[in-house]
Amino acid sequence: MKGYMIFTGTELLLGKTLNTNSQLLTSIFAELGIDIYKIVTVGDNTSRIISALKEVPKDVEIVFLNGGLGPTEDDLTKEALIEYLGSKTVYDQLTLDKIIKRVGEKALPGDMKVAEIPEGAIAFYNDAGVAPGSVVMSNGKHYFLTPGPPEELCVLMKNKIIPYLKENMLGKEKIYSKILKFAGIGESKAEDKIRDLIRANNPSVAPTIKDGEIHFRITAKGENKLELEDMVIQVSKKIIERLEDYYFGEDDESLESLVAGQLTAKGLKIAVAESCTGGLLSNTFTNIPGSSEFFDRAYITYSNRAKIEELSVSTSTLEQYGAVSENxxxxxxxxxxxxxxxxxxxSITGIAGPAGGTIDKPVGLVYIAFKYKEQISVVTRIFSGSRLEIKNKVVKFILFEIFRKLKED
Incomplete structure (x- = not known):
C-alpha cells in the first residue's frame, strides 16, 4: 500500500516552523507497512494545494493532508480538497456541539468553519483540540485531513486514525518491525557493512540518523506473524554481527537510559566538567528518573578562570596548550x-562553532577525558554540523564511550 503526504503551511516553507509532524507520520507509516511514495510541502494557497493533489499517482491509495484546518482565512487545506473533489462541506455535529458549548450561540464564522468536514467523510473527534480529522473516499483513494498542532496530531493518530487504518485498510497482511540502534560509527561506513541487507525487499532495512546515532528499522510483511518475527530476528542477528562494536540497543531503549542502568547496577558515581557542551551532558543525565543514584555533580567551566578556580587547571597549561587541548x-x-x-x-573541552576555529584547531574539535578507577584516557574527535548538532553529537559520543567501557569492565 502506498501513501502520499501533503503538508500545508507557509511557515514551513519559510523555515519558521520545524515540521515535526513529518517525522511522526513517516515513522507511523513505516510501522504500519505503508510505503511513502512522496512528501510534499506547499504554502497556504488553494491553487497550490490543488496542484499537489493533481500530482498524486493513480496507484497511491492513501493521501494524507496535514495542517490548515483552523479558523483563519489562510487555513485552506479542507477547502482545497473539497474543490478538487468537486464536493461540499457539512458540519461534524460532535465538533459543532463542542464549539457551541465553548463559545455559545454567538460563534463566529471562523469558529463554525472548524467544524466543517467534506460531505460523505468519516470524522475523527479531536480529543486534544477542536478541529476534527476526517477521511473521505474518492477516486479509489482515501483522503485524510489532519490538524497541524503536533500534540493534536499525535493523539488523533493514536486514538483514531491508526485503529481505523488497521481495521479498514491494511487487510490480512501483517507487519512486524524492530529498530536496532548503533553509535560511534559513520552512516556511510555502517551502511557499507550491510548494503546487501538494505537492498533486500522483505524484510526491508531502512536507516535513519539522529544526533550521532544510526537506527536501522527492519520491517517484514506477510500473513504469518511467527514467520515475520523469525525473518526480522534473522536479519537483526546479521546486522548486529557485522556492527557488533557499535550496537547498544533496540526499539524504545535510549543510550542514556542504558548507561544509567549500568552505572546504577554497578553502584558507580559519576561527575562531569563541561566547557563547550555547556551542561548538555549533565542535563541529559538528570533528565533520567532516579539519576541521583549515580550522578554526583557537574562543573560548567566555560571560561579559563572557571577552569582554574573550580578544577585547579594550571595557568601554565592554559597558556602553553590553550583551553582546547588534551592537556x-x-x-x-x-x-x-x-x-x-x-x-x-x-571532562569536555572543544570548539562548538560556528566561529573560533583555526587551521590547527578547527570548529568541531573536541577533547574528552575519562578518569575511571585511577586510569585516565583522552579521546580526540572532530564533529561536524551546527553548534547545537556538534554539542548533541559530543554528548551521544560520550554516552556510547561510557556504555562501551562499562560493558567491557
Missing amino acids: TAIEMAEGVFKKTNVDLAI
Missing part, C-alpha cells in the same frame, strides 16, 4: 576526580 582536558578530569572522589570523572 587541559586531562587536568579538568583530574580536578573533578580529586574534588568529588567519584568512580568516573569526565
